[in-house]
Amino acid sequence: MYQFVTGPLAWFAFAVFFIGIIVRTVWYIRGLNWQMDRVAYRPHMRYGIRGAVRSIGYWLMPYGTHSWRNNPFFTLLVFLLHIGLLLTPLFLLGHNVLLQERWGFSLPTISESAADLLTILVIVSAVFLVLRRIALTEVRIITDVKDYLMIAVAVAPFVTGLIAHYQIGNYQFWLILHILCGELFLIAIPLTKLSHFILFFMSRAQLGMDYGIKRGGMKGKGLAW
Amino acid sequence: MAEGKLCNKKTVDKIEQLNELLSDKSGKQYYEEMNYLDVDDKALWATMQKTLKSRLKTWLEICSHCGLCAESCFYYLANDRDPKQVPSYKIQDTLGQLLKRKGKVDNEFMQYCMDTAFAKCTCCTRCGVYCPFGIDTGIMFSYLRGLLFSQGFTPWEMKIGSGMHRIFRAQMDVTTEDWTETCEWMAEEYEDDWPGLKIPIDVQDADILYTVNAREPKHYPEDLAEAAILFHIAGENWTVPSEGWEETSLAMFAGDWAACKMQVESVYDAMKRLNPKRMVVTECGHAYRATVIEGPYWAGLKTGQTPIPSFHYVEWVAEALRTGKLKIDPAKKIKEPVTYQDSCNYIRNAGLKDVAREIMSYIAEDFREMSPCKEHNFCCGGGGGLNGIGRYRPQRNVGLKVKRDQILQTGAKLVIAPCHNCWDAIRDLEEVYDIGIRWSFLKPLLISMVEVPEHLQPKDE
Known part of the structure; x- marks a missing residue:
């Protein structure tokens, strides 16, 4: 079982993930149309790139925009969640040992306590984000089952990983469940709303x-996000 | 297919059709007929498949339902934080559903979409600035308006407005003769006070081609005279075109994209015909947005720019003050607290925030910013055509509360609103809420403050 989930199934999950995000990116760009979007992308590429970099940059910065600053607690949760989601799986010691073993390369690693902290922050942030969904009427009204499912899919690898790491209960069971959850997460990224992994940037x-290009960037200093 | 006599999927291209619509008072029969209008779901879906691409599809798909857009929407705030006013909810429940159901929707749903797209969104695009994913619900509602228009579900005034553009190339029934006569009349009317004052029509190779909002020749001709006086004092070599003088676009509010194209092309033709160095548009927000920002795309101009460089009136005023073409008499500067209404259409959607501040630095001693301001300012409440739609007057009036409170907070009693729709909305909010404010375009204020060179002053007899 372990061989299967870390072997063929892992290959499959990574393939869906990588091919999927490439396809989503290509689809997105191919579906842009200067006349329908009413943006002259090509003739003013320099202004366009400047606008794109500003637009992404300010929003990647914690509290970098008016909207982030207006919602300090939410912003904190969102950044903690996403930082944990991205860094932990990439730089976890265990993952990199496996990576070295199987594919002959590895990435720098973070300490176990740092990984634990990030994992716990991911779980705590997710819990608070769920509570926020239920508590705030303006969020509740737009929330559907999928929103909860997405959070569950994203956080499940962290919960199962933590349990497996501390060997609570049956280690083999939790380890395999952890791997399956991680693979489900990878597969879900290009196929669901989690595609914002790449489509956020697009x-x-x-x-x-x-x-x-169009709405003032060529005349003024650019929008104060 | 059930089609009404007045309410139908046909566009208004003949004066007889227009007159029939106009004679139906407040659109009573029109809206009655709308209840029986069939939805051509095949055509609707076909249009959506052709036009609903990456950008809109992604916006609808990846919305994480975080609710950050709620507080960005003045309708949400003005309606006591009604969750049904959250932009994400409004668009998912209309355009989102339309997509999910592949266009298979009924009359009732289409009317719900129309009521939402017009009475719950002015397409101010503020929400797009507050969404982490950059989801611009205002743009999506504008797109939805286009789908609705193609199916005949558009407010009565919007049907008339787009018809006006199709027939008169103006939002009102102002003919070429009406327009040129108004220009001549205004020049004569003010000539005694301003010796040598002219409103030059169709002059070739002028420095400035001046274009307006049809309301000016129709209802406020003195605005035209004021523009002439200021150009006269500044010594500008300017002209107006006899045709292609109208910048506004009720067709844009209606979502009648074919009419949008016809309208802006009339202006672009004037540019080509008269070969001026640049164009200056009057103090109107959506006119500038339509003709200068969006228009080139409707007309298929790949650079996304008008055939000659085009400027909003505030840009010309700032330049004239900066270069000394217009000089303000320091004793006549505005002494009282004064605030400035940032129009969504040329501030957020065209980046002219600093130009507006530059003007205020020349003319006001106690300028007070609204909070929030510049590209973060709230819509006046009358944008997106809402000022002119009788059916949605109650919703419009509720929406005005946000602007009312913003103005009150500044402590200023004078609001400068260089945008026709903002100007109207602020006038109406004073009428509805009676907060004791005055409002003005820039032109009359500038004329009262500007130093007039000796040779331009009237000679004593």
């Missing part, structure tokens, strides 16, 4: 180009 770049 969409932000597009609106940035819109503002950078």
Whole structure:
């Protein structure tokens, strides 16, 4: 079982993930249309790139935009969640040992306590984000089952990973479940709303180009995000 | 297919059709007929498949339902934080559903979409600035308006407005003769006070081609005279075109994209015909947005730019003050607290925030910013055509509360609003809420403050 989930199934999950995000990116760009979007992308590429970089940059910075600053607690949760989601699986010692073993290369690693902290922050942030969904009427009204499912899919590898790491209960069971959850997460990224993994950048770049080229970017200093 | 006599999927291209619509008072029959209008779901879906691409599809798909857009929307705030006013909810429940159901929707749903797209969104695009994914619901509602228009579900005034553009190339029934006569009349009317004052029509190779909002010749001709006086004092070599003088676009509010194209092309033709160095548009927000920002795309101009460089009136004023073409008499500067209404259409959607501040630095001693301001300012409440739609007057009036409170917070009693729709909305909010404010375009204020060179002053007899 372990061989299967870390072997063929892992290959499959990574393939879906990588091919999927490439396809999503290509689809997105191919579906842009200067006349329908009403943005002259090509003739003003320099202004467009400047707008795109500003649009992505400000929003990647914690508290970098008006919207982030207006919602300090939410912003904290979002950044903690995403930092943990990205860094932990990439730089976890255990993952890199496996990576070295199987594919002959590895990435730098973080300490176990740092990984634990990030994992716990991911779980705590997710819990608070769920509570926020339930508590705030303006969020509740737009929330559907999928929103909860997405959070579950994203956080499950962290919960199972933590349990397996501390060997609570049956280690083999939790380890395999952890791996399956991680693979499900990878597969879900290109196929669901989690595609914002890449489409965040596409969409932000597009609106940035819109503002950078058409809506004032060529006349003023650019929008104060 | 059930089609009404007045309410139908046909565009208004003949004066007889227009007159029939106009004679239906407040659109009573029109809206009655709308209840029986069939939805051509095949055509609707076909249009969506052709036009709903990457950008819109992604926006609808990846919305994480975080709710950050809620507080960005003045309708949400003005309606006591009604969750049904959250932008994400409004668009998912209309365009989102339309996509999910592949266009298979009924009359009731289309009317719900129309009511939402017009009475719950002015397409101010503020929400797009507050969404982490850059989801611009205002743009999506504008797109939805286009789908609705193609199916005949558009407010009565919007049907008339787009018809006006199709027939008169103006949002009102102002003919070429009406327009040129108004220009001549205004020049004569003010000539005694301003010796040598002219409104030059169709002059070739002028420095400035001046274009307006049809409301000016129709209802406020003195605005035209004021523009002439300021150009006269500044010594500008300017002209107006006899045709292609109208910048506004009710067709844009309606989502009648074919009419949008016809309208802006009339202006671009004037540019080509008269070969001026640049164009200056009057103090109107959506006119500038339509003709200068969006228009080139409707007309298929790949550079996304008008055939000659085009400027909003505030840009010309700032330049004239900066270069000394217009000099303000320091004793006549505005002494009282004064605030400035940032129009969504040329501030957020065209980046002219600093130009507006530059003007205020020349003319006001106690300028007070609204909070929030510049590209973060709230819509006046009358944008997106809402000022002119009788059916949605109650919703519009509720929406005005946000602007009312913003103005009150500044402590200023004078609001400068260089945008026709903002100007109207602020006038109406004073009428509805009676907060004791005055409002003005820039032109009359500038004329009262500007130093007039000796040779331009009237000679004593």
